[in-house]
Amino acid sequence: MQQPTDEVAQSAQQAAEERITLKSPGEAVFGDTAGAASQIARIEDPIVKCRNVCLFYGESQALTDVTLDFPRHEVTALIGPSGCGKSTFLRCLNRMNDLIDGVRITGTMDLDGQEINDRGRDVIELRRRVGMVFQKPNPFPKSIYENIAYGLRIAGVRQKAVLDEAVESSLKRAALWGEVKDRLHESALGLSGGQHQRLCIARAIAVSPDIILMDEPCSALDPRSTTRIEDLIGELREEYTIIIVTHNMQQAARVSDFTAFLYEGELIEYGPTKQMFTRPGRKETEDYITGRFG
Amino acid sequence: MAVVLYNGLGVYWADPLELVELADGTKLLGEEVERERDPHSEVERVKYHVGNREFGSAFRWVELADVREISYPDDAMKLDRTENLNYIGYLEGIETPGLDVPEADTPQERLAAAMVAAWQKHDQEIVPIEDEAGEIGRELNREIKYAIIDAEYRKKQLLRGGAPADDPEVTQIDQELECLLALEKDLKDRSHQLTLKRGKLKAALDENVALFVDSAGRKSTIPLVDIVRFTLPNRMGFGAKVGHYAAKVWELLWDDPREANQDGGVFPAIMGTVLLVFLMAITCFPLGVLAGIYLGEYAKEAPLVRLVRIAVNNLAGIPSIVYGIFGLGFFIYLCGGTLDCWLYPELVEEGEMVFGQGCILWASLTLGLLTIPVVIVSTEEALKQIPRGVKEGSYALGATKFQTLCRVLVPMASPGMMTGFILAMARAAGEVAPLMLTGATKIAPVPTSGDFPYVHLDRQFMHLGFHIYDISCKSPNVEATKPLVYVTTLLLLAIVVTMTSLAIWLRSRMRKRYQTRAI
Numbered sequence: 001m002q003q004p005t006d007e008v009a010q011s012a013q014q015a016a017e018e019r020i021t022l023k024s025p026g027e028a029v030f031g032d033t034a035g036a037a038s039q040i041a042r043i044e045d046p047i048v049k050c051r052n053v054c055l056f057y058g059e060s061q062a063l064t065d066v067t068l069d070f071p072r073h074e075v076t077a078l079i080g081p082s083g084c085g086k087s088t089f090l091r092c093l094n095r096m097n098d099l100i101d102g103v104r105i106t107g108t109m110d111l112d113g114q115e116i117n118d119r120g121r122d123v124i125e126l127r128r129r130v131g132m133v134f135q136k137p138n139p140f141p142k143s144i145y146e147n148i149a150y151g152l153r154i155a156g157v158r159q160k161a162v163l164d165e166a167v168e169s170s171l172k173r174a175a176l177w178g179e180v181k182d183r184l185h186e187s188a189l190g191l192s193g194g195q196h197q198r199l200c201i202a203r204a205i206a207v208s209p210d211i212i213l214m215d216e217p218c219s220a221l222d223p224r225s226t227t228r229i230e231d232l233i234g235e236l237r238e239e240y241t242i243i244i245v246t247h248n249m250q251q252a253a254r255v256s257d258f259t260a261f262l263y264e265g266e267l268i269e270y271g272p273t274k275q276m277f278t279r280p281g282r283k284e285t286e287d288y289i290t291g292r293f294g
Numbered sequence: 295m296a297v298v299l300y301n302g303l304g305v306y307w308a309d310p311l312e313l314v315e316l317a318d319g320t321k322l323l324g325e326e327v328e329r330e331r332d333p334h335s336e337v338e339r340v341k342y343h344v345g346n347r348e349f350g351s352a353f354r355w356v357e358l359a360d361v362r363e364i365s366y367p368d369d370a371m372k373l374d375r376t377e378n379l380n381y382i383g384y385l386e387g388i389e390t391p392g393l394d395v396p397e398a399d400t401p402q403e404r405l406a407a408a409m410v411a412a413w414q415k416h417d418q419e420i421v422p423i424e425d426e427a428g429e430i431g432r433e434l435n436r437e438i439k440y441a442i443i444d445a446e447y448r449k450k451q452l453l454r455g456g457a458p459a460d461d462p463e464v465t466q467i468d469q470e471l472e473c474l475l476a477l478e479k480d481l482k483d484r485s486h487q488l489t490l491k492r493g494k495l496k497a498a499l500d501e502n503v504a505l506f507v508d509s510a511g512r513k514s515t516i517p518l519v520d521i522v523r524f525t526l527p528n529r530m531g532f533g534a535k536v537g538h539y540a541a542k543v544w545e546l547l548w549d550d551p552r553e554a555n556q557d558g559g560v561f562p563a564i565m566g567t568v569l570l571v572f573l574m575a576i577t578c579f580p581l582g583v584l585a586g587i588y589l590g591e592y593a594k595e596a597p598l599v600r601l602v603r604i605a606v607n608n609l610a611g612i613p614s615i616v617y618g619i620f621g622l623g624f625f626i627y628l629c630g631g632t633l634d635c636w637l638y639p640e641l642v643e644e645g646e647m648v649f650g651q652g653c654i655l656w657a658s659l660t661l662g663l664l665t666i667p668v669v670i671v672s673t674e675e676a677l678k679q680i681p682r683g684v685k686e687g688s689y690a691l692g693a694t695k696f697q698t699l700c701r702v703l704v705p706m707a708s709p710g711m712m713t714g715f716i717l718a719m720a721r722a723a724g725e726v727a728p729l730m731l732t733g734a735t736k737i738a739p740v741p742t743s744g745d746f747p748y749v750h751l752d753r754q755f756m757h758l759g760f761h762i763y764d765i766s767c768k769s770p771n772v773e774a775t776k777p778l779v780y781v782t783t784l785l786l787l788a789i790v791v792t793m794t795s796l797a798i799w800l801r802s803r804m805r806k807r808y809q810t811r812a813i
Binding site for chain 2: 094096099101124125127128131132134136138139140141150151153154155200203204207
């Protein structure tokens with residue numbers, strides 16, 4: 001399955017525009033782990049480098065040799081049928097799986113040169129750098145202001161001016177300021193579902209993370225709220241690296257720059273979204289995108 | 295509940311006094327208490343409260359067929375007395391040799407004026423002497439007594455340590471003892487003098503009397519200061535009855551009991567109950583919440599933890615008397631005894647106890663033990679109810695476990711914790727069995743005072759539940775205390791309801807603040 005070196009060089013040149021290279025594009029047979037593992041999307045200056053990540057829930061394996069790089073300041077979508085391990089993989093990136101008993105991870109996940117799963121690693125600092133937005137909006141039963149200030153307060157920020165400033169700017173960036181600026185001190189639970197999710201995004205932004213993980217952020221929202229969140233993602237990519245899990249193919253196509261397709265815990269294909277959706281390298285990807293299975 | 299309400303609320307309403315003339319010509323004056331058909335003879339009969347215990351039973355059954363005539367004499371009078379409970383009869387006159395009583399239009403008004411004068415004299419002459427005697431008594435029984443015990447103990451220790459009898463330290467203690475004993479003698483003499491003086495003054499005051507005659511024509515002479523209040527129920531209008539009712543309720547709530555709990559108020563019992571529950575709450579609630587948080591958030595599913603959890607769940611089902619036994623054995627004998635050995639070795643030597651006997655501290659801790667499972671279980675449940683997403687949301691922002699707990703989980707679980715607290719309080723306030731073994735007593739002052747440390751944890755206390763038991767089952771005159779049993783039961787229920795509604799109100803406020811959205 002090794003490709004001639006000149007072809008690799010050629011495709012590297014090609015991908016210079018797209019900043020990506022694919023090894024053995026589209027040739028790995030479906031279900032062939034060795035083939036999937038060898039398919040590495042090479043990205044210049046990636047923010048996270050994952051190599052051969054395997055994850056076990058006790059005896060059962062949820063992820064098998066996932067190897068991919070996440071580009072900095074781009075939106076990467078993780079797609080795949082339910083139970084394929086995309087959420088599990090996402091949660092590895094800020095070690096949310098620590099909360100679940102009996103999870104074991106092998107392989108390396110490198111965030112800006114530091115191993116994420118390092119035992120000695122400060123999880124608190126990691127989670128501050130890698131924020132997360134969940135499938136179900138989960139505002140705290142506090143005021144809108146306190147929801148946004150929460151991350152800063154637990155980090156030890158006390159000055160009111162700093163908090164005020166952070167609350168205002170994060171709400172503005174989450175496109176929520178106009179709607180809530182007159183009732184900052186009312187309960188956040190009084191907002192609508194879509195507002196809740198934008199509040200959660202604002203809350204994540206407030207601690208100035210490098211990466212924002214989004215786990216199906218729009219699945220509980222109506223189309224209009226979904227559009228707003230998608231617009232928001234488009235704006236946020238200027239400053240943050242966004243990794244989004246979604247079930248919605250159109251959404252992946254609309255908001256993401258790169259797409260990774262996972263199936264049964266394995267990475268099947270990874271590439272620029274445009275390429276994935278127009279000429280997928282592998283048949284399984286094509287089948288899934290066109291809705292023939294999954 | 296309805297029975298208690300009906301009987302309890304009606305107790306202090308002034309009923310009319312009926313003068314009943316019987317077929318055989320005898321008369322009786324009293325209040326109708328109840329009416330029933332005798333189950334055996336099928337005869338309709340009425341029970342009258344006729345008072346005047348010095349002449350026999352205060353209650354009489356009368357067969358309805360025997361009643362010839364019933365009238366409501368205008369001047370029939372009912373007295374509340376400090377001895378022998380109620381008197382029912384007619385006022386004949388008053389004799390006030392040592393008092394300056396203003397003239398009045400009616401004998402009743404004159405009686406009222408004379409009573410005021412007698413009580414004034416009592417307050418001026420006798421009360422100061424009683425106060426002084428009480429002060430001396432306290433000094434004798436506390437400071438002097440303990441100082442002597444302490445000195446003797448020190449001396450014994452020295453001698454036991456091999457010091458010769460003429461050791462300077464021993465002689466110094468001997469001198470000290472001499473002084474103390476002399477002081478004790480002085481005080482005893484003074485106390486004796488005061489007792490004599492008081493006796494004389496009281497005797498003189500007791501010569502001021504009111505003369506009464508009852509329906510059977512028997513005459514009574516009752517000292518004015520023995521009369522707490524008198525009423526003329528047949529003359530009272532609605533307003534007067536309401537006033538009388540209020541006065542009686544006021545007495546119930548704020549006065550000490552009289553005559554072996556048969557009359558008077560239950561203030562010490564109310565205070566004892568409230569204080570007990572309060573102490574129970576401040577010891578058991580924090581502990582229970584901490585234990586619940588540990589079990590719910592920190593403990594891993596190890597066999598030991600599972601065992602603890604099973605034990606906690608089962609603790610709630612143990613009969614409360616078993617807790618009483620445990621409190622007696624563990625808290626009083628073991629903890630209390632040990633504490634006494636450390637703090638008051640000289641008293642232990644004399645066979646005296648401070649914490650080694652039933653007291654409000656051990657009673658409240660026993661109650662705490664009894665109610666803690668409820669708090670633990672409800673705390674754990676409340677934590678479990680919190681949506682996982684909220685917890686994860688907090689972790690995802692870089693919060694530590696402890697921060698998440700303090701800032702998100704505990705506030706959100708607080709209404710649930712309060713529910714446990716309410717259940718615990720309701721159970722604790724009504725519990726009597728464990729208290730009987732750990733410090734509740736028939737008559738005791740409120741265990742608070744103006745002296746340091748203000749709340750005396752080492753004292754016995756009165757408790758409403760125990761009071762009910764006492765007056766209903768242990769009273770020398772069960773018939774007379776029956777209404778009081780209803781009233782006290784009502785009061786206990788009222789206190790439980792008040793404390794519980796306070797807690798419920800607090801909980802609803804918390805709910806409003808920290809409600810979880812149903813997702």
